[in-house]
Amino acid sequence: MIHFRPIFFALGLMLCTLASAMVLPAVIDVADGHENWRVFFTSAVFTFFIGGLLILVANDDSPPRLGVKEGFFLTTLCWIVLTAFAAIPIAGLGLSYTDAYFEAMSGLTTTGSTVLTRLDDLPRGILLWRAILQGLGGLGIIVMAIIMLPFLRVGGMQLFQMEQSDRSEKVMPRAAELTLAIAGIYLAMIVACIAMYRLFGMTPFDAICHGLTTVATAGFSTHDESFGFFKSAPLEWICIFFMILGALPFVVFIKAIRGHPSALLKDTQVRGFLMFLGSVCLIMSAWLATVHGLPFGEALRKATFNVTSIVTTTGYASDDYSQWGPFAVGIFFLLMFVGGCSGSTSGGIKIYRLQVTSLLTRSHFVHLMSPNRVVTLVYNGRRLPSDVPFSVVAFLAIYMSTVGLFTVTLAAMGLDLVTALSAAAQAVGNVGPGLGDYVGPSGNYASLPSAAKWVLSAAMLLGRLELFTVLVLLRIEFWRN
């Protein structure tokens, strides 16, 4: 049996938090003298009312019991319901609810695809709201990835259980303490990012909005030209630095703060991520410098910014890289699948899964040449738990099938192959921009049919919750006793 009471209680708490967050855009719209503050205020009251009701109904003196099943159900439900409420003030702007839901999902999942155009002319309240959604979404993801997913053993995440000895069936009681540590580090990064942006020339408002969406590797901008609006090399380098920070495993940050600063340099995933990112940036820079004749400094910056933006699944663009020729387009397409590190705000397949797969492949080569040799799989200095390879493999299989299925679904709605394929891949990877005229870095998702927006919303949700968290709910066995 699933215990619904603690689930509704937790959901109520989160709705109240969301409602409180809606007050901020209302305040800024009041300060600007913009009518739109009413939308935010009404939405806040409504959301707070529903959230409060849930808390009252589900409140109970017995200690909350969250088992595996409750964990799956709560995580998926939260994301769907919070998105539904977060979309209300966006719909209040005059958009259809489909568009608003898409935008809110893109925000909370830190994807960064947008259906809004003429961003520069919008009231500041809505721009702030989009940034806040991504900031909250980013925090939610890290907490989920560090506390919930290892406990649920989704897609090999058991590899990152903070306490290897703690293998009880209940979420560890230290969850609150960990959440605080994560939130502290996350907030500190955002503040540092905002300060740097301000220092190098952004307006305070732009600095706040971009600070929130950079560390969350999310990608909403306050300008139609995205990050290209600022035309500032120092700002781009600052952004690169904080996008990378956001894509690193927060578990390692916690370890570093707890007195093991070397953890950051010794971690296999961090090293693999930085080496991979560095190589791709260098290759792309060389391509831009030689084939497209850019001065090397400019080539290095443009390549590094856009490659980092896609690999960390942020999705800012400083340039329309679809104009960089087929080679660059091919690379950017593949990069949509990679993603950052586990327990970060980035999406995609993630580095550790690629590393585990590469371990398996290498051991198969050894096995081919010497069938009788036994190969021990070692990852990050520890022997790989026996269930991790299968979990990773199941994840990869479902990941690729999901992208394939969404591609065909979008194609059935009339999207051409490049658009359908890249839109599906970016949505499941929570990247933001796709490829082609419609969904590419200089395009906009507004022109897609309504059905496609719902499909992409589902794809973003699936990808964000590491697929299995959602898919497990679709199995009959889950609902049996």
Next chain:
Amino acid sequence: MIHFRPIFFALGLMLCTLASAMVLPAVIDVADGHENWRVFFTSAVFTFFIGGLLILVANDDSPPRLGVKEGFFLTTLCWIVLTAFAAIPIAGLGLSYTDAYFEAMSGLTTTGSTVLTRLDDLPRGILLWRAILQGLGGLGIIVMAIIMLPFLRVGGMQLFQMEQSDRSEKVMPRAAELTLAIAGIYLAMIVACIAMYRLFGMTPFDAICHGLTTVATAGFSTHDESFGFFKSAPLEWICIFFMILGALPFVVFIKAIRGHPSALLKDTQVRGFLMFLGSVCLIMSAWLATVHGLPFGEALRKATFNVTSIVTTTGYASDDYSQWGPFAVGIFFLLMFVGGCSGSTSGGIKIYRLQVTSLLTRSHFVHLMSPNRVVTLVYNGRRLPSDVPFSVVAFLAIYMSTVGLFTVTLAAMGLDLVTALSAAAQAVGNVGPGLGDYVGPSGNYASLPSAAKWVLSAAMLLGRLELFTVLVLLRIEFWRN
């Protein structure tokens, strides 16, 4: 140490066989009174000379010793060298050696991509030669997949060892007997196919050429319009039947002949393949009938023919299916990855690998809901050997990475994303046609840059030899003692 002597001896034998095969096109060109017979005759003499030389040099009274390393080396070397000689008479037509090598590789790997245009005006000798190459290639693949690959344990092929008790380090001595059985079945199918084609209206020459390339699931035609030239429903249904036969596991045919006819119906792979193929054909038929308004009979035939052609990796086209809209294009793109059954002439990932992966994924779902339950993986009525899942996973990872790498390489040569991606996917899967204006079902590979043709030749070779057979040679450890 690798023993080169038996390798060269085997290679010599195969070159002499190839040389004998070259006599047939020479004969038909003589009969047609076409000058081109000289090309085939000279090529035959040259190939026979080199082959004979190798046999003489490498002949040895000691029994041949073929271990694992010799197996890998021989298999890869054979395919490269035989292609080099098979290309000579094609180059004699006035083509560049690049084009000739591409065409020969496409023939021997039963891919079916062509750089030749105006097929209908070519001398019949060359058309027959292309068909013979695919016929020989198909036989070579089945023998390799049934005798060599399970012994080499490539990509989970150990699942199909004919004798489960025979786990010695040497290729089983019953290889000759098995090869004869395979060749007998294969030849019987080709003869039956030719007879049916003739009966339903093909010229004897067309029937022979298409009989060879149908059962080999290869796809070279004698007409620019491919199978669409015949405009005959019965011929298309016959072709569908024999393409499916060619894509079924020959091991099961052998079992059926040895007194277990029910093996064909009970085999998990056969059932999975037929069910998958049937579902896709029905979906595509429904799409053509409803959205494109075709009469259902015509829709069923067109859909079944072209879907079967791609899934079995044959590559005939009866229609330009890229005109069927984005949904069909999306489906055809994904179908390029699937392939037929193991131990058949078809390419792609192959059904059993997808089935094993799906077993892993389902067991992960069970594991997620009940972490302590132990799940036994059962495939085709037997417990899955413990090394098979990892082999399959390593194969899938390398397969996708190879397609990705070839896509980027082709894109760097200036091919657009759809062309590069579909050309890479079809080449590694040995399908034949890709997507887009250049390499699509109504396009031609002639227009690609020379470098791209070499890259695609390498991709066809890699895919045909199940990747690992070639890649293992690129590892330093392989050459160490």
